[in-house]
Amino acid sequence: MSRRTVLITGASAGIGAALARVYAAEGWDLILTARRQAPLQALAAELPGANVTVIPEDLADPQAPRRLFDAIALRGLTVDGLINNAGFSRTAGFLVTDPEQHAAMIRVMLTAPVELARLFAPAMVERGYGRILNVASLAGRMPATGGDTLYGPIKSFLIKASQGLHLELRGTGVHVTALCPGYTLTEFHDANGTRAEVSAAYPGWMWQTAAHVARVGYEASEANRPSVTPGVMNNLLAGLAKHLPDRMALAMVGGHAKRLKRI
Numbered sequence: 649m650s651r652r653t654v655l656i657t658g659a660s661a662g663i664g665a666a667l668a669r670v671y672a673a674e675g676w677d678l679i680l681t682a683r684r685q686a687p688l689q690a691l692a693a694e695l696p697g698a699n700v701t702v703i704p705e706d707l708a709d710p711q712a713p714r715r716l717f718d719a720i721a722l723r724g725l726t727v728d729g730l731i732n733n734a735g736f737s738r739t740a741g742f743l744v745t746d747p748e749q750h751a752a753m754i755r756v757m758l759t760a761p762v763e764l765a766r767l768f769a770p771a772m773v774e775r776g777y778g779r780i781l782n783v784a785s786l787a788g789r790m791p792a793t794g795g796d797t798l799y800g801p802i803k804s805f806l807i808k809a810s811q812g813l814h815l816e817l818r819g820t821g822v823h824v825t826a827l828c829p830g831y832t833l834t835e836f837h838d839a840n841g842t843r844a845e846v847s848a849a850y851p852g853w854m855w856q857t858a859a860h861v862a863r864v865g866y867e868a869s870e871a872n873r874p875s876v877t878p879g880v881m882n883n884l885l886a887g888l889a890k891h892l893p894d895r896m897a898l899a900m901v902g903g904h905a906k907r908l909k910r911i
């Protein structure tokens with residue numbers, strides 16, 4: 649059987665880079681994308697067993713998904729797996745965050761995953777084989793929190809859209825899975841400027857490594873689970889939030905914004 653190829657967005661750091669290592673170890677070739685080319689090239693050099701293609705893109709640009717699709721077609725590559733992983737949050741508060749940043753969050757974590765799935769899934773179905781792994785978040789299973797007001801809803805959308813596509817493509821050979829990590833040690837909290845606050849607010853045992861999260865995501869995708877949340881505690885929290893009355897669930901996550909001194 650010829651080697652499979654997976655396209656991973658946001659592969660220059662964190663969970664995306666960890667997913668690249670897992671897929672390479674499992675015998676996949678890789679197409680890596682993010683804005684920063686240097687870390688993508690460094691990762692490619694670290695994975696000599698795989699054929700790695702680097703295509704830098706800014707997914708906040710509305711034209712990026714189509715450009716990526718065309719650039720891949722131009723190279724004659726086939727995408728067997730799509731991992732929508734790129735993401736970031738802005739936590740300063742809805743009223744003080746630049747509307748352009750809100751638009752970028754929606755484009756990178758919501759519009760781009762939808763468009764990339766719509767571009768690549770038809771050929772996967774035609775070939776009778778495909779993997780779509782959408783990196784959502786535990787935040788998508790919890791009530792929204794003040795401060796990073798849009799982040800949770802965007803991730804909820806991604807979970808629900810993954811579930812819908814999972815059902816729609818059942819039996820086609822294309823697996824669709826939402827991966828919902830809780831706190832994970834990556835650059836994420838450096839990028840949104842909350843590293844010191846979240847490290848102080850949440851104990852070490854609540855944090856998972858990107859390598860662990862990536863392995864759980866890979867296994868869930870292969871098993872065609874509609875969604876997976878790594879970690880017993882994260883599943884308990886999500887289960888609690890689901891079964892508590894709204895008022896109590898909101899009070900529970902209200903503590904999060906307080907701990908981050910956002911309200």
Ligand SMILES: NC(=O)c1ccc[n+]([C@@H]2O[C@H](COP(=O)([O-])OP(=O)(O)OC[C@H]3O[C@@H](n4cnc5c(N)ncnc54)[C@H](OP(=O)(O)O)[C@@H]3O)[C@@H](O)[C@H]2O)c1
Nearest residue numbers: 658660661662663682683684707734735785832834835836
């Ligand atoms: N870390 C956590 O605690 C946590 C928890 C739950 C869910 N998640 C989710 O996991 C995913 C990966 O996050 P991470 O923790 O690995 O964070 P990270 O270490 O900050 O990595 C984020 C990745 O997204 C890329 N990215 C950001 N903006 C982009 C843009 N405009 N265009 C293209 N790529 C862009 C970054 O690359 P460039 O900067 O090079 O563009 C980087 O490769 C995200 O969707 C995040 O929401 C993270």
